[in-house]
Each structure stands twice: as C-alpha cells, then as structure tokens.
Amino acid sequence: MKLWGGRFTKPTNELVDAYTASIHFDKRLAKYDIQGSLAHVEMLKVCGILPASDTEEISKGLKAVAAKIETGEAELSEQHEDIHMNIEKLLIDEVGPVGGKLHTGRSRNDQVALDMRLYLREALLEITQLLVHLQEALHQQAKANLDTVLPGYTHLQRAQPVLFAHHMMAYVFMFQRDVERLTDSWKRVNKSPLGAGALAGTTFPIDRELVAEQLQFDGICENSLDAVSDRDFVVEFLADSALIAAHLSRLCEELVQWSSAEFNFIELDDAFSTGSSMMPQKKNPDVAELVRGKTGRVYGHLIGMLTTLKGLPLAYNKDMQEDKEGMFDTVETLRGALALFAPMVETMDVKKENMYEAVSNDFSNATDLADYLVGKGMAFRESHAVVGQVVLHCINENKYLLDLTLEEFQDFSALIEEDIFTLLRPEAVVNARDVAGGTAKNRVEDQITLANKLFEASKVWILEHEEAIVLKNN
Numbered sequence: 001m002k003l004w005g006g007r008f009t010k011p012t013n014e015l016v017d018a019y020t021a022s023i024h025f026d027k028r029l030a031k032y033d034i035q036g037s038l039a040h041v042e043m044l045k046v047c048g049i050l051p052a053s054d055t056e057e058i059s060k061g062l063k064a065v066a067a068k069i070e071t072g073e074a075e076l077s078e079q080h081e082d083i084h085m086n087i088e089k090l091l092i093d094e095v096g097p098v099g100g101k102l103h104t105g106r107s108r109n110d111q112v113a114l115d116m117r118l119y120l121r122e123a124l125l126e127i128t129q130l131l132v133h134l135q136e137a138l139h140q141q142a143k144a145n146l147d148t149v150l151p152g153y154t155h156l157q158r159a160q161p162v163l164f165a166h167h168m169m170a171y172v173f174m175f176q177r178d179v180e181r182l183t184d185s186w187k188r189v190n191k192s193p194l195g196a197g198a199l200a201g202t203t204f205p206i207d208r209e210l211v212a213e214q215l216q217f218d219g220i221c222e223n224s225l226d227a228v229s230d231r232d233f234v235v236e237f238l239a240d241s242a243l244i245a246a247h248l249s250r251l252c253e254e255l256v257q258w259s260s261a262e263f264n265f266i267e268l269d270d271a272f273s274t275g276s277s278m279m280p281q282k283k284n285p286d287v288a289e290l291v292r293g294k295t296g297r298v299y300g301h302l303i304g305m306l307t308t309l310k311g312l313p314l315a316y317n318k319d320m321q322e323d324k325e326g327m328f329d330t331v332e333t334l335r336g337a338l339a340l341f342a343p344m345v346e347t348m349d350v351k352k353e354n355m356y357e358a359v360s361n362d363f364s365n366a367t368d369l370a371d372y373l374v375g376k377g378m379a380f381r382e383s384h385a386v387v388g389q390v391v392l393h394c395i396n397e398n399k400y401l402l403d404l405t406l407e408e409f410q411d412f413s414a415l416i417e418e419d420i421f422t423l424l425r426p427e428a429v430v431n432a433r434d435v436a437g438g439t440a441k442n443r444v445e446d447q448i449t450l451a452n453k454l455f456e457a458s459k460v461w462i463l464e465h466e467e468a469i470v471l472k473n474n
C-alpha cells in the first residue's frame with residue numbers, strides 16, 4: 001500500500017508508477033532529505049508538537065536509514081516514487097509506526113524545495129572552488145608568459161599583438177564574474193522553504209526560523225505559496241552555469257585552434273590528449289572538444305527549466321519534478337569539465353617562439369604606424385589611408401613593415417623617421433598600450449596583482465560558507 005493509498009480503491013497501474021517515479025534520479029538528494037528531516041523533527045520536539053521520546057526514536061532511525069543508504073544496504077524502490085517517500089518508508093521499517101509521525105506539519109512540496117536548496121548550496125561551493133582552481137592555472141600561465149607576444153585577433157584575422165599573459169588574464173576575469181554570480185546567488189538559494197507545507201502553511205505551531213537556523217539558512221522564504229512553487233533559484237544556477245560553459249567553450253575553441261599545425265602555438269600535455277584509432281600520428285585535443293560539446297546540454301537545461309516553469313499556476317505542480325535532472329546533470333558536467341581544465345591549462349606547453357614568429361610575420365603593427373603619424377600631427381583618418389597604402393605596397397612586394405627601408409617608408413610620408421624601426425617591433429607595440437587594462441607588460445602585471453586579491457577573497461568566501469555546511473552536517 002502506498003503511503004498515500006488511503007483514499008484509493010485499487011493499486012496504481014505499473015506504468016504510472018514507473019512514469020511518475022523520480023527515485024532513480026532524486027536519490028542524489030537522500031543526504032539532504034535526511035538533514036532536513038533531522039532539523040524538522042528537532043523543531044517538532046522543541047515546539048512541543050511531538051514528545052521527546054518519539055523524536056529521539058525518529059532521529060535515531062533517520063541516522064540508521066542514512067547509514068543504510070550510504071552503504072547501499074537500503075533498497076530504494078520505484079514503488080515508493082521518490083526519495084522522500086522512500087526514506088519515510090525505510091524509517092517506518094526501522095522504527096515502527098512512530099516513524100509515521102515525522103511528516104507532521106510538513107509536505108513533500110516544502111521538503112523537496114528544501115532538498116534542492118541544500119543540494120545547490122554544496123554545488124555552489126564546489127563549483128566556485130573549481131573555478132578558482134582554473135583561474136589560478138590561467139594566472140600561473142599568465143605569470144610565466146609576461147614576455148610572450150602573440151598576435152591578437154579580431155574576425156580571426158591578425159589585429160594587434162598582445163601578451164599571452166594578457167590573453168590568459170582575459171579568461172581569469174571572465175571566470176571571476178562567474179564566481180561572483182555564483183556567490184551572489186547564494187543569498188537567494190540560502191533561504192528555508194520548510195514550513196510552507198503543501199502550499200498554505202500548517203496548522204501546527206511550528207517554528208520555521210528554528211529549522212532555518214539549524215540548517216544554517218540565512219532566513220526563511222517569506223511566502224508559503226512562493227516557497228513551494230518557484231524554482232527561480234534553479235534557473236539562476238543554470239543561467240550562471242550556461243555562462244561558465246560559454247566561457248569554457250571559447251577557451252576550448254582557442255586551445256583546439258592553437259594546438260593545430262596551422263597555429264602551432266601550444267601543445268597540450270600527453271596526459272590531456274588522446275590518439276586516433278587509425279592514424280598513428282594523431283594527437284587530438286579531445287578534452288577541449290568534449291567540454292565545448294557539452295556546452296549544448298548545459299544551455300539545454302537552462303531552456304528546459306525555463307520552459308517547464310512557464311505557465312504553471314501556483315503552487316506546486318508535478319511538472320516541477322522536472323527541475324532535478326537538468327540541475328544534477330549541469331553540476332556533474334561542470335564538475336567534470338572544470339576538474340580537468342585546471343591541470344590541462346597548467347601543463348600545456350606554450351610555444352613562445354612560434355607565437356613570436358607569427359607576430360613578426362604579419363601586419364599587426366600597422367595601427368602603430370598610423371598612430372606614429374598622428375603623433376607627428378597627421379589626422380588619424382589620413383594616417384589610416386597612408387598606412388593602408390604602405391601595407392598594399394608591402395603585400396605587392398611580399399614584405400612586412402619592418403622589411404621596408406626608410407626610403408620606402410618616406411615615399412609614403414616624409415614624417416617617418418629612423419625611430420620607426422624600434423617602434424614597430426612586437427614588444428614595443430605591446431608596451432605602447434600602456435593604459436589601464438591594456439596589454440603593456442606593466443598593465444598586465446597590475447591585472448595579475450589584482451587577481452591575487454580576488455582569489456584570496458573567493459577563498460575566504462568559500463571557507464566561511466563551507467564552515468556553515470560542515471557545522472550543519474554534525
């Protein structure tokens with residue numbers, strides 16, 4: 001008989017059981033479900049709703065169930081639909097009818113919302129931590145490449161030289177915003193829905209704040225209907241994750257390009273590359289490709305969740321059971337990608353000479369020649385046209401700017417003097433961009449220093465919030 005079977009005259013069709021069950025995925029919530037129940041039952045005691053003798057038995061039973069689930073000894077069955085009812089059933093098996101008192105003043109609707117929030121809190125911490133590790137790997141490469149110049153691109157056409165350190169730091173700041181989005185979302189995740197009941201609250205004199213405090217929440221969801229019916233915190237997490245995936249995917253694309261023979265700017269470590277079943281010479285950047293590929297599922301989960309929520313009347317609807325798989329899969333996808341990415345970036349070989357060679361054999365110093373003429377009083381629009389002519393001449397002659405003689409330069413403008421030959425060198429071109437946030441070495445060093453402080457702040461945040469979770473687990 002189902003825990004809710006009282007008003008039914010026959011068993012549910014097997015197909016219905018199978019179709020409506022969520023146990024095969026929400027079993028991941030077991031630990032949080034029991035944490036929540038322990039806090040709930042403690043509150044029932046403090047508020048005098050259940051006698052201490054009952055709550056002690058229930059608590060003991062819940063801990064025994066937790067242990068049995070962890071060892072795999074407990075059987076979780078589709079027959080009991082979801083993790084909440086499976087645990088309640090296991091509890092009753094463990095301690096007898098008193099276990100049936102656990103659900104006093106509570107519904108699966110507030111219970112599942114609670115479990116999702118508890119799960120997500122830990123996921124936020126873990127992903128933030130993994131992001132910081134990746135930032136540190138990028139930061140490490142930046143520090144090691146403060147003198148490495150490569151072409152910077154727009155439209156994937158060589159544009160202006162930049163430091164490889166600058167390029168790495170661009171990703172550090174992207175992931176910094178990802179960290180900030182996650183840590184900011186914590187305050188919206190970290191509210192307790194428990195006590196909202198099925199939708200309207202409960203007739204028992206419960207203490208919602210007490211439960212919230214025990215579970216280290218920063219407060220309670222203010223409206224019971226809202227508490228059980230919104231999953232905006234899941235959407236927000238999925239949106240933050242979609243951006244993380246987007247940032248990762250762009251980096252993946254660059255790693256794939258850079259490790260091709262056409263670019264030959266980096267070589268990924270053997271430990272982070274794979275071979276071909278047929279072509280013996282191949283070394284493929286599979287990890288980067290797969291992370292790029294998995295961006296699709298992360299985006300998909302975001303759209304899926306938004307669509308599931310759209311048009312749902314208040315309050316809980318079974319549609320909302322669809323909130324879980326996308327969230328779990330997103331956490332698992334990001335966990336896998338980020339864990340691999342940090343060591344892959346850390347161990348990649350940066351081919352400085354090839355980058356320098358590339359930047360020496362292009363026109364990425366053309367803007368500097370135009371700026372030089374502006375410095376001598378020419379209007380930028382005019383200098384742009386003059387340098388365009390110089391470049392055209394070079395293309396026809398199969399030369400680059402630094403291959404020209406002073407006389408050739410002066411055919412285009414008498415303003416050009418000998419100093420142009422030092423000013424157009426890649427290092428000089430890079431260091432000329434001495435503005436805040438620019439690619440000049442000292443400006444990139446500033447970014448590197450700033451990043452150290454940002455990492456420190458993230459680590460403090462992680463530590464403080466981790467403590468909260470550890471406290472609660474005991």
Ligand code: ARG
Nearest residue numbers: 022082108109112316320321
């Ligand atoms: N398994 C359900 C879910 O994930 C739990 C809540 C069920 N509530 C209900 N009224 N059927 O959404």
